[in-house]
Amino acid sequence: MTLRRLFYAYLLVLHGVAAALAWHIARGSVWGLLGLEAGLAVSVAVGAWLIDRLLRAHALVRESAQLLEESDYTTRFLPTGQIEIDRLIAIYNRMADALRAERVRVREQHHFLQSLLEVSPSGAVILDHDARVDFVNPAAARLLGPDVRPGLPAHAEGSVLHDVIDAVATAPSALVTLPGGRRAKASRGTFMDRGFSRTFLLIEELTEELRQAEKAAYEKLIRMLSHEVNNSVAASNSLLGSCLVLAEQLPGEARSDLEGALHVVMNRTSQLGAFMKAFADVVRLPEPTLAPCNLHDLLNHLRRLMAAEADRRRIALVMELEPVPPVDLDRTLMEQALVNILKNAIEAVDHDGRVVVRTGISGAQPFLQVEDSGPGLAPEVRAHLFTPFFSTKESGQGIGLTLVQEILTRHGLAFTLDGPDGGPTRFTIWFGSH
Structure with a gap:
């Protein structure tokens, strides 16, 4: 039963008892009985009026609590003419204005930070309280790969994110090697979210620098x-x-x-x-002179050039060439780069394996990929890819990949070299279509 009904029930019972007593006392006098009954009627009316005014404040509190519970800060109460209730209404309206303004400010700030992270060239990864990925901005997705996504355990064995977190476990920042031989500075920090500490990672690519x-x-x-x-x-x-x-x-x-x-x-x-x-x-590498080039013609020429070495090592040189449009490149320089890539692939297999050369289109972008069935890239080797003078060969000079990197970079082409320990290893070059 509501408080209003309790008050009215109490008022009716009280005046009912009073009416019975008045009738008993004044039953000998009609006018006296009528006077008592009239007085009781007035008393009931006055009591109901007072209870209604009293319960308005209670109704105001109840409605205010419901609006706050629903996070509705747009509704306002109008003055009633009662000093006490109008004071409560004024306080509530000011509080609702302040809460609404704060919510708008927080939303605008959140939208600004969200937009900032979306366009930031630095990768950002935010973890939740259970050490799972909660947010990945586009730059982080580009640097870490599509496998790093919301919901992924941060310490999933074998993931790129796991390696990054390990690198910054004992220091606030560290240089890390990312897929494709790219290098970046990873930093780790924390922030407070609703009273709890959360971890974030910032990844800044330093490959070009x-x-x-x-x-x-x-x-x-x-x-x-x-x-x-x-x-x-x-x-x-x-x-x-x-x-x-x-x-x-x-x-x-x-x-x-x-x-x-x-x-x-x-x-x-x-x-x-x-x-x-x-x-x-x-x-002394010259700047590339770009001209439309048919990749298939170039690769078929290189197959004839490398066939003797592949046959000598009993390596199958397989061409899986899907149609691609002409691409802008310096054929002489690109041939020099691809010879080094194919030579490395053949030497990585050593004997009795295969090297696959692929072309195709992915995401409207032509690509060329050289895959070998060699032992893959050990972690210590992956960390030094494209480092000048670094070589795993006894007689190697360590300039082959440096030359390849310089040629591809001068062409403005994106490329990756990656492969798990155990193989296969893939060198992929992405071209802009002509």
Whole structure:
């Protein structure tokens, strides 16, 4: 039973008892009885009026509580003419105005931050209280790959996000290697959300910045070494040539031995000069002259070029070429890059395997992919992809992938090199259509 009904029931019972007593007392006098009954009627009316005024405040509180529970801050109460109730109404209306303004401010701020994260070039990942991914902005999805999505456990074994979190577990920031050999700075922080601490990750790609810094360093080193070695080789060859002339004055057997030794030394100095020229070619790489190119023609030419080496190692060189439109590139430079990519793929397989060359279109974008059945990329190797002078081969110079990276970057092409430990390894190049 509501409070209003309780009040009215109490009022009726009280005045009913009073009416019975009045009738009992004044039953001998009609006018006296009528007077008492009239007084009781007036008392009931006054009591009902007072109860109604009293319960208006109660109704106001009840309706206000319901509106607040429903988060309705737009409804306003009008003054009633009662001082106490009007004071409550004024307080509620001011409170509703303040709450509504605060909600609008919070929503606008949330929308601003959401928009900022959506267009930010830095990746942002927010975890929930259960260490699951709650939010991934487009930059983070691009850097970490499509597998990192809301709902994914942050510590899922084998995921890129797991590796990033491990890298920043003991430090606020760290350099990490992402799929495709890209490098980034990962930072970890926390913020308070409704009284609880939550974790966020910021990932800033530094691939181009690090590449430029490394390029400046190795260009300076190569120029210095090339200058010193070429000068030394030229002087040495000149002296060795003079020695060959002098050797002609020696007796037969001694002359033959000396000439043989001098030719060995001259051959080694020539090889040293060729070795330095390979490094210098990376520094002196020309800017690409772009022209429409048929990828299939280029790849069929490269297949004929690499067929002998593949056959010697008993490696199947498979072409899976789907139709693609002509692409803008410098054919000479791109051929140089693709020769290095195919050579690396064949050497990774070593013997009795396969190298697959694919073309196709994904998301309206032409791509070229070279996949080998080799052992894949070990974590320690993946961390140093495209690092100048780094090589896993005993006689490797570590300039092949550096040259490939430089050529593709000058073309403005996106590319990835990735593969799990155990294979396969895939080198993918994305082209803009002509």
